[in-house]
Amino acid sequence: MPTPSRTTNDQVIAAASEILESNGAAGLTMQAVAVRVGVRAPSLYKRFRDRDALLAEVIAATIDSLGDRLVAAEPDLARLAATYRDFAHERPEAFRLMFTASAPYESLLAAAEPLIRSASALVGEERALDAARLFTAWATGFLQMELSGAFRLGGDVDRAFDYGLERLVAGLRA
Incomplete structure (x- = not known):
C-alpha cells in the first residue's frame, strides 16, 4: 500500500x-x-500510544466541536438545547462517549462555559453552575433515552423535548 x-x-x-x-x-x-x-x-x-489514546483524542475533538457550536448558540438556552440535541443526533456514538472518564477536563470545561454563562443570566452567578448541571443532566438523560429508542410509549418526542425545556427554564426563572 x-x-x-x-x-x-x-x-x-x-x-x-x-x-x-x-x-x-x-x-x-x-x-x-x-x-x-x-x-x-x-x-x-x-x-x-494505543487505541484508547486515539479514542481519547476523538472524544476531546468531539467535545471541542460541541463547545464551538454552543458558543455560537449562546446566550439563548433554547438555542443551546437545540444545538446540543442536533449534535447528539449528528454524532450519537461520540456523544455517548463524551461523558466517560477519558473525556479531558479542559475540553469539558470549555464546552460548559457557554451554558454556565447562559445559566448565570437566568439564576445569577452564585447558582449558575448548579443550573448548568441541572440542564445538562436533564438534556443528556433525555437524549440518551431518545438515541437508544427508549421512548416507545408513543407521542411526539420533539414536543416532549420542548415541553421539558420550557418547564426547566420556567423552574430556573422562578
Missing part, C-alpha cells in the same frame, strides 16, 4: 471519528483507521 506523503493527527482523528459513527466503538480499530487514512497500522502507534 503506498504511503501518503503526510498524514496529520487531525486527519487520523477525523477518520477515527467517521469510523466511530459508522461502526460504533467496537469497530474503531487501529487497523480500520490506518486503512481509512492510507497508512499501515504500526505507523499510527508513532502518533497514538
